[in-house]
Amino acid sequence: MTDVTRKDFDEVMIPCYNPMAVIPVRGQGARVWDQQDNEYIDFAGGIAVSCLGHCHPIMVEALSEQANKLWHLSNVMTNEPALRLGKKLVQLSFADKVFFANSGAEANEAALKLARRYAADEFGSQKSKIIAFNQGFHGRTFFTVTVGGQAAYSDGFGPKPGDIEHIPYNDIEAFKAAISDETCAVMMEPLQGEGGIISPQPEFAQTVRELCDKHNALLIFDEVQTGNGRTGDFYAYQGLGVTPDILSTAKSLGGGFPIGAMLTTDKLAQHFKVGTHGSTYGGNPLACAVAEAVVNHISQPEVLQGVKDREAIFRAELERINAKYPMFAEFRGKGLLLGAELNDNWKGRARDVLVAAGEEGLLVLVAGANVVRFTPSLVITTEEITQGLKRFEAAVAKLYNA
Ligand SMILES: Cc1ncc(COP(=O)(O)O)c(C=O)c1O
DSSP: OOOOOOHHHHHHHHHHOOSSSEEEEEEEEEEEEETTEEEEEEEEHHHTTTTBBSHHHHHHHHHHHHHTTOOOOOOTTHHHHHHHHHHHHHHTSSSSSSEEEEHHHHHHHHHHHHHHHHHHHHOOOOOOEEEEETOOOOOHHHHHHHHHHOHHHHHHHSOOOOEEEOOOTHHHHHHHHHTTEEEEEEEOOOSSTTOOOOOOOOOHHHHHHHHHHTOOOEEEOOOTTTTTTTTSSSSHHHHHHHOSSSEEOGGTTTTTOOOEEEEOOHHHHHHSSSSSSSSSSTHHHHHHHHHHHHHHHHHHHHHHHHHHHHHHHHHHHHHHHHHHOOOOEEEEEEEEEEEEEOOGTTTTOHHHHHHHHHHEEEEOOESSSSSEOOOOOTTTHHHHHHHHHHHHHHHHHHHOOO
């Protein structure tokens, strides 16, 4: 029996969200069902989190097994799932060391603090400047939201963390003008997600790396959205050919169970000594057990190749739909982090597309007012993609012919 409704949200929840009217109650694969048992195909994936879809047997088994063994210890003791996951992440990346957190924002907070501490220890307190990018998104703690590139999100909370400069993404000249020996770190997404699905130009990423090296500045890649197979490489930096000094990951890492991690080198890691930073829940056995199962699955070459194959299906079908109902200027992104930018006639109406899709039984996301975003399960079936895109076509047709 349904004893709570969307109306209750307005009554008891702090109104910093405006959730859709539907309340999903169960999910399987890339499908969810709401309180009235209406079925939806899920191209949103919990904002690039549900990388194995809903209730994947691998995750259910890992969680159930760990739930019967050990839930929590805190950081006064280590645990087997955390150690196994840490070793796996090191093996899969440039990193030598891992710090576990509970979210993307916390992983980024750790990354920024590590960069500041390293610079202060090695070069002195004047080396504190952080360069970040307009429209970038790094989380909602006060430090990370200030490093994020939308002042509207960080305004109105009193004095902000200082020494943070924002410049346009992909602007090599602006970057050259901004960086100096006083730059402590550069924080960037190796494909901007929330900011509208913007890929970095390879020469831009290369220049950022070279100038960071020249000025002893650390390069932090925020792979919270791009990591864990989302772009078809395990981490997006591997496809870009530019290696950061610090990498943050979350979202798909736990496939729906909250976990984040910061990865870095031995050289930097030693600047976090006992007590410098920490978390009660970071490295929690339940979270790490699920993440271990997710990572073991996602990192297989055939799964990563599957992401690229699915991207091709999405792109071909979206082009076909757009030829019939020309509403989009461009399809962009990589792997299963895809954006459909509305053309001038439809500017600002991404939310209308989201609502229309919902009415056809399809869940999609937006990335700003002009971009419809797709971040489905990385193992979504061809049949689910085809059926979901049929619903998308119906939604687009309805808007186009209205
Ligand atoms: C690139 C990026 N960094 C950080 C975050 C924040 O992650 P969380 O919401 O888990 O704190 C997000 C969330 O959308 C993100 O896309």
